[in-house]
Amino acid sequence: MATRKRPDIGTFIRQQREIAQQSIRDLAKRAGVSNPYLSQIERGLRKPSAEILQQIARGLEISAETLYERAGMLDPKEAQAHLVVDAIATDPRLNDEQKQAMLAIYRSFVADDTAQ
Numbered sequence: 652m653a654t655r656k657r658p659d660i661g662t663f664i665r666q667q668r669e670i671a672q673q674s675i676r677d678l679a680k681r682a683g684v685s686n687p688y689l690s691q692i693e694r695g696l697r698k699p700s701a702e703i704l705q706q707i708a709r710g711l712e713i714s715a716e717t718l719y720e721r722a723g724m725l726d727p728k729e730a731q732a733h734l735v736v737d738a739i740a741t742d743p744r745l746n747d748e749q750k751q752a753m754l755a756i757y758r759s760f761v762a763d764d765t766a767q
Contacts, residue, residue, distance in 0.1 A: 682708035
């Protein structure tokens with residue numbers, strides 16, 4: 652059975668930009684990078700650093716860990732854990748005490764899972 656290849660980081664960034672209905676110029680401005688540099692990243696001509704990926708993630712309003720994983724800088728399991736922690740930490744419906752309780756429960760479940 653053939654495995655489907657995931658899009659490279661540049662293609663993924665372009666897809667996310669298009670989903671967000673942003674022009675390359677808009678994303679470049681929001682991310683604090685030049686238009687030509689972002690274009691080169693999207694076309695696979697440049698490999699962005701972790702710092703640049705973080706800036707692009709901020710511009711796209713997605714998790715930096717998502718881009719780190721796509722770029723091969725982060726283990727997918729580790730990235731998934733960051734997504735859960737980020738979701739809890741940024742949920743405006745929870746107060747600080749609730750967030751801490753949920754994070755403690757989540758971490759205890761994850762710790763139990765790694766011991767198996």
